[in-house]
Amino acid sequence: MAAVSSISSLLIVLLFLHFSASFLPTTTALSSCNGQCRTLNDCAGQLICISGRCNDDPNVGTRICGGGGSPPAPSDGSCKPSGTLNCKGKSYSTYDCSPPVTSSTPAKLTNNDFSEGGDGGAPSECDEQFHSNSERVVALSTGWYSGGSRCGRTIRIRASNGRTTTAKVVDECDSRNGCDAEHAGQPPCKNNIVDGSDAVWNALGLNVDLGVVDVTWSMV
Template identity: 60%
Template sequence: MATAASFLNPLLALLSLLLICLFPSTLASSPCNGPCNSYDDCEGKLTCTNGRCTDDPDIGTHICTGAGSPSKDDGCNPTGSMMCNGVNYPTYTCSPPMSSSTDAILTVNNFSRGGDGGGPSECDGSYHDNTEQVVALSTGWFDHRRLCFQMIRITTDDGKSTTAKVVDECDSRNGCDPEHAGQQPCRNNIVDGSAAVWNALGLNTDDGEVHVTWSMA
């Protein structure tokens, strides 16, 4: 029996390795401070350092630390958590305080029918074409539809700016269901913009996330 076990153990290890190589898509991408084994395990432009997804110093991202990241002293702490695709995400009912230049992370969203935005926009119950400059705001900033149809100004770190209309909530409380296109809850500092917003700012949507500031237009 000992000989058989010694023979089987290497085979089982090899089989596990083959499964990981053949089916990498089953592994969920981790957000800031999420678990990782390699760069490919992390969302967007994050890198894997000491088993956790963090900002990549070679690229100069400021998603997890520094400007635009959720802060422990901004008065907005997680109110719970949600397990989504094997990763535990914090949930929020608040966002960092708004100002004349509010730090945020700009993400990209497809607001059209069948897009990655899931259901229709919260403000008008409609879908929006990718040529429209529209955004969704994290739950705290959306504030129970208070900013519906308001125009905001979004400014990049190099000074380019544009305006966009608030049409939806980037839900920081719920996710991982058909209504949210299977996506995890939003972080509490997200401005989720259409491709038209990214184009107006001269940004590449393939980057996925960039630091911006925003204010009421």
């Protein structure tokens, strides 16, 4: 009789746990790569719900799930510094990430000489080649460069004057390292930089002497 009583007690406990679990609130956490989803907003980072699973967004051009990109950006759109780098008496924040890429991503346009002997010193990271100032080419901050997954891709840049142009991604604007010979003594890039050639600035009708200009960009 004692054994029957124990079994009955165990069944009662299991039934209680089953029905209790059914009334627990469902999680609101966003899914990552290949996670289940029902709406476009169920996926974390720069992902989209495709056939019930979170995957790379073809409109953004991410390759996170394919292993070719950086980890998804935080779902709240934040990108906090990963550390600091002291250089020439100043302290610079370093970043492993950049703000999420959208159809109109805010950025700071800077100017770079991609030719031999230019600002970066070394050839462009994507193709190990130097590029003429007459080419519309850019370097992207580390997070947007995404481990080289955007190498050779075309982006569209829009200036506040309403003019737009396209440019090819050929290099990384390093947000993690700097102040050494490899980076021509320059400090690390901020996490929101589109570093464009003279040709990019000219196509946008901008004077390179401005140094830094607010723009937006997107994948083509």
